[in-house]
Amino acid sequence: MRVPGKKRLRENVQRWLKSTSQDPAGRRMLKAIKVGLYPWEYWRRKIAARNLLSGRTVGLHIDPETAYRRFDASEIPAIPALVDLCRDIYADKAKRIEELRSSGNDKARFLTELLDDQDLVRYPQLVDFALSDALLDAASEYLGSLPVLRRVGLQVSMRDAGEPRSSMLFHRDPEDYRQVKLFVNIFDVDEACGPFSFIPADLSEQYFRSISPKGGNHWRRFSDAEVFEHCGAEKMIQAIGGAGSAVMADTSRCLHFGSRVHDDRFRLVYMASFGTYHQLRWSPANYFDSSRFQGDPVRHQVLTEEGRDRGFA
Numbered sequence: 295m296r297v298p299g300k301k302r303l304r305e306n307v308q309r310w311l312k313s314t315s316q317d318p319a320g321r322r323m324l325k326a327i328k329v330g331l332y333p334w335e336y337w338r339r340k341i342a343a344r345n346l347l348s349g350r351t352v353g354l355h356i357d358p359e360t361a362y363r364r365f366d367a368s369e370i371p372a373i374p375a376l377v378d379l380c381r382d383i384y385a386d387k388a389k390r391i392e393e394l395r396s397s398g399n400d401k402a403r404f405l406t407e408l409l410d411d412q413d414l415v416r417y418p419q420l421v422d423f424a425l426s427d428a429l430l431d432a433a434s435e436y437l438g439s440l441p442v443l444r445r446v447g448l449q450v451s452m453r454d455a456g457e458p459r460s461s462m463l464f465h466r467d468p469e470d471y472r473q474v475k476l477f478v479n480i481f482d483v484d485e486a487c488g489p490f491s492f493i494p495a496d497l498s499e500q501y502f503r504s505i506s507p508k509g510g511n512h513w514r515r516f517s518d519a520e521v522f523e524h525c526g527a528e529k530m531i532q533a534i535g536g537a538g539s540a541v542m543a544d545t546s547r548c549l550h551f552g553s554r555v556h557d558d559r560f561r562l563v564y565m566a567s568f569g570t571y572h573q574l575r576w577s578p579a580n581y582f583d584s585s586r587f588q589g590d591p592v593r594h595q596v597l598t599e600e601g602r603d604r605g606f607a
Contacts, residue, residue: 303359321574325471328572337573338436339595342440346592347447354542356474361495361544363432366535371477378425380448380480380564383408383417391450404454404552406463407447411581420446421582424476424566425593433568435476440570441474443596444579448480451488451553451561462554463515466498467545470574477533478540478564487561490533492543492550493525501525501549521549529590 329336355368356363367373387408394406414421422427424446433441452560467473483489483579493501502512504524518527533541555561584597 303538306428309426312373314461319536321471324570325574326461328588329573330395332572336439339440339571340438342592342595343434343438345433346440350431352431352435354428355593356436356542356544358436359496362531362541363434363543364491364533364539364541366540367538368551370426370428370540372423372426373540376419376478376564377480378419379419379536380478383448383449384415384480384562391452393418403423403456404555406452408450409446409448414446414580415583418583418586420448423564424568425587425596429476429542429566430566430592430596433489436544437472437568437570439570440572440592440595442573442598443566443582444569444573444577445565445567446580446582447565449563449565451555451563453555453557453559455489458551458554460515462551463517464521464549464550465495466513466547468575470546470569472544472570473544473546473573474542474568476480476540476542476564476568478565479533479535480562480564482536483534483539483561485532485534486556488536488553488555488557488559489561490541490543490552490563491530491554492533492545492548493521493530495544495547497525498547498549499531514548516549 354363354365390408391406395403409420421443424443429442467475477490480490481487501521501524505520533539553561582597584594587593587597
């Protein structure tokens with residue numbers, strides 16, 4: 295069957311853009327194009343973030359150098375209620391977990407997403423938590439722009455007999471120059487549970503300068519040996535702690551991995567992902583019921599559908 299000319303051209307352009315977005319110069323060019331296509335949104339969101347933070351102290355300040363912040367229920371009192379809800383959902387999804395793990399999808403064997411868009415309508419508290427003042431302030435300050443909430447998830451990691459691979463290896467997320475991901479431990483997490491583990495952004499950037507000072511593909515997977523040769527293992531931070539312990543991190547700047555579960559342990563985390571409107575590369579995103587916030591221009595903008603599928607590759 296012959297592919298129509300426009301469709302073939304679009305596919306060729308998408309392939310080229312995807313390959314270009316691995317190169318530092320190409321990424322800068324693509325970002326400039328994105329901002330150039332929607333310049334009003336760029337400035338509108340910067341102004342909105344400035345107005346949001348005016349006269350306020352950001353309690354969950356993310357250090358711009360290290361690009362992470364740890365916290366717990368002492369700083370966000372809503373965390374215990376979130377933990378209870380996520381535990382109930384996890385109990386209800388036991389059958390789905392087994393179905394996904396046996397589906398033939400390799401990643402589902404060690405990391406399974408339990409939520410879909412309908413779940414987020416059924417449990418609006420999951421979205422409301424991500425839209426709390428403390429988290430929106432933190433993301434807006436760090437990104438320098440009113441963010442787009444791209445995903446809310448409940449992810450379970452379980453032991454897999456295979457070798458570490460995919461997201462179990464050190465990597466950086468390629469969607470953009472900056473983003474903020476939130477991880478809340480729903481049960482106690484120790485090293486055997488396969489915690490989210492990362493190298494702070496300043497040390498990650500130092501690592502890339504040492505291995506490839508002129509650029510190159512920084513978006514592949516890296517072995518522990520490669521990373522620890524230039525950045526000692528003692529520099530790695532693990533998101534271990536009791537139920538309700540949490541971390542926000544820029545996964546586009548921090549080398550990280552997760553889900554290296556040992557023995558019969560598991561890890562359950564609530565996850566929320568904040569990005570910019572002008573995200574460089576396309577990534578899967580939830581669709582939220584923004585109509586609930588018609589009278590709240592800030593949260594309505596954060597949930598807006600515009601920009602959610604405007605990635606180039």
